[in-house]
Amino acid sequence: MATTRPTHAFKTPCEQCPLRALPTFREFSRDELEFVSKFKRGELVADAGATILVEGAHSAHLFTVLSGWGFRYKSLEDGRRQILNYVMPGDLIGLQGTIMGEMQHSVEALSPVSLCVFERDKLMTLYNKHASLAFDVTWIAAQEERILDEHLLSIGRRTALERAAYLIAFLFERASRLKLFNGRKYIPITQQHVADTLGLSIVHTNKTLKKLAAKGLIRWQERACEVLDGEGLKDAAGWEGFGESVRPFI
């Protein structure tokens, strides 16, 4: 059974956080690092398939993803599901619940996920004591907004083939920046996930992905999507990619 559970066993010290080493993330001052370190309550591990946060919950926690892949989604009463975005290391989750009281979406793990846990109540002291970090939280929220804008454009106005290419190019670019690929470039999603992200049926998603495969852009293997030509996907989607920019994280 897929579950989430706390790991008291091992707690990565923020000073040695593996994410900080990546060039995508901005440098922290000693002061900031110290605060974040105290802000952190513990760690949590979720199996692939486990639900990390549930729509409607009043979560007392705020998380940062340390490792693994997941996704955010919403559903209609009759079960139709829409994936809103994917979460990867460095992403903040549960902010909506923290700021507005109730989660309006759910979060599920795609692979084993480990998370840093922060105390919701202490967020206000972050705002009071560390304006620079408060600014970072806003930056992250604005960035998420930007991604949702792009997804909305994609679902609303791109064709099925363009949409599929955009989605995979998008995931590939994000994951590449985070150096998530060791050898082969596998994105750990099923075609059902792709369908629920693009707003298409599984059958048509399958046929669309086959077209991308026929063009030599991707290959579907071992329940994952292997990216063969990231640039080709961006071309097929008519997508520029995100600019450079160093991003903050908590």
Add this chain to the structure above:
Amino acid sequence: MATTRPTHAFKTPCEQCPLRALPTFREFSRDELEFVSKFKRGELVADAGATILVEGAHSAHLFTVLSGWGFRYKSLEDGRRQILNYVMPGDLIGLQGTIMGEMQHSVEALSPVSLCVFERDKLMTLYNKHASLAFDVTWIAAQEERILDEHLLSIGRRTALERAAYLIAFLFERASRLKLFNGRKYIPITQQHVADTLGLSIVHTNKTLKKLAAKGLIRWQERACEVLDGEGLKDAAGWEGFGESVRPFI
């Protein structure tokens, strides 16, 4: 010609801001009010149809809508346009440009719009001196994210009829809270706007709206959508509406 222009003639003092009187907005402390008042640079007026912000611009300003209706959108190279969300009084616009350097979407006025103008550079002092206001900015960003989530669910998974009903119910609910309707409940959009929001063609949008009209939920008149039955629209969309919640604004 539709233009935007500064009005030095008349500057509404923040203390007498007509929006603060509305119950939707949270109360401000004397301190906060004083700061916002100094933060404000002036006012700007845009005609209906004028472009307020343009994709790709490095805007030096941040705005709050004082009155009027507008919308945010993105386009693909070949001209396909997607409306992302609508802006109404109390909404902050240009935050993306302020925080991340470059606007990734454009904003256009639907009706005459008046805006409060803030200096981009002073945003950091807001974070330094007024944590409560900084928190509000994040709140606003998180709220926008929430709305985009709902739109994504709508475009991705609702049928054309449900989507149309959702959109109008959504606009109606927001406008009602802001007491934007005096007599008749007119939403100042064309069917082209509806089409570009829902990701449909104009022809099909027209046929879909006719169905809503046949059900007695709306009426299309004088280049605007008159809402006849807001609750009926929510039912038709399978949409709950947003909860209560008092919102902040700058």
Add this chain to the structure above:
DNA sequence: CGCTTAGTTGAGTTCGTTCAACGACTGTGG
């Protein structure tokens, strides 16, 4: 008075859906 914009309607086509059946693979219990 013509020109433009917004809305309407019909006909034919394309894109995406549902239904259905099947193969490959995984995990589980007998």
Add this chain to the structure above:
DNA sequence: CCACAGTCGTTGAACGAACTCAACTAAGCG
């Protein structure tokens, strides 16, 4: 160890939703 169920991916056929093309009305404006 095998039988069986469950998930994932694949494919064909028939249907339906949404699109394009096209023609036309009504209103607003110079």
